[in-house]
C-alpha cells in the first residue's frame with residue numbers, strides 16, 4: 753500500500769474530518785477497537801459534538817474496508833491521557849488505527865459479528881469476559897496498513913490503547929493478535 757506525498761493512503765476510502773494539529777514527527781502506531789457498529793457509523797459519530805474531538809486516522813471495517821479520516825501529518829484524538837517509553841500524550845506523536853469491533857459488549861457483538869465471541873481475561877486484569885472476534889479480512893487489512901505506515905514513517909513501535917492507557921482502556925483487547933502484528937511489522941517481541 754502506498755502513502756501519497758500529502759500523507760494519504762492510496763486505496764483507502766477518504767472520509768475527511770476537519771481539525772487536528774500539525775504532527776511533523778510520528779513515533780508510534782496505536783491500535784484500538786471502536787466499541788461500535790460499522791466503521792462508517794463510528795466516523796459519523798466523530799463528526800458530532802458528543803464525540804468531543806474523538807477521531808482516528810484510519811478505521812477498518814469488519815470486511816477489511818479501509819477508511820482514512822485525516823492525513824498522517826495531522827493529529828487525531830484517539831489516545832487521550834497516555835504514556836509510553838517516556839512519551840506522554842501519544843496523540844501528539846502517534847497514528848491511530850481503529851478497528852470496527854464491539855469489544856466486550858455482548859449485545860453489539862451479537863448484532864454485528866458473524867462469529868461466536870472468544871472468552872478471555874484481559875492482560876491488565878478484570879474478570880473473564882466475552883470479546884468480539886476480529887475477522888481475518890479485517891486483520892489482514894490492518895497488517896497491510898500497519899506495515900506500510902511503519903515503513904514509510906520509520907515508526908518506533910506498535911502499541912495498543914491498553915498498553916498506553918492501561919488503567920482506563922481495554923482495547924484492542926485479548927482477541928487482537930498484537931504480538932503477531934509487531935512481528936509482521938519487523939519489531940522484536942520479548
Ligand SMILES: [Zn+2]
Pocket residue numbers: 783784785830913921923
Ligand atoms: Zn482506544
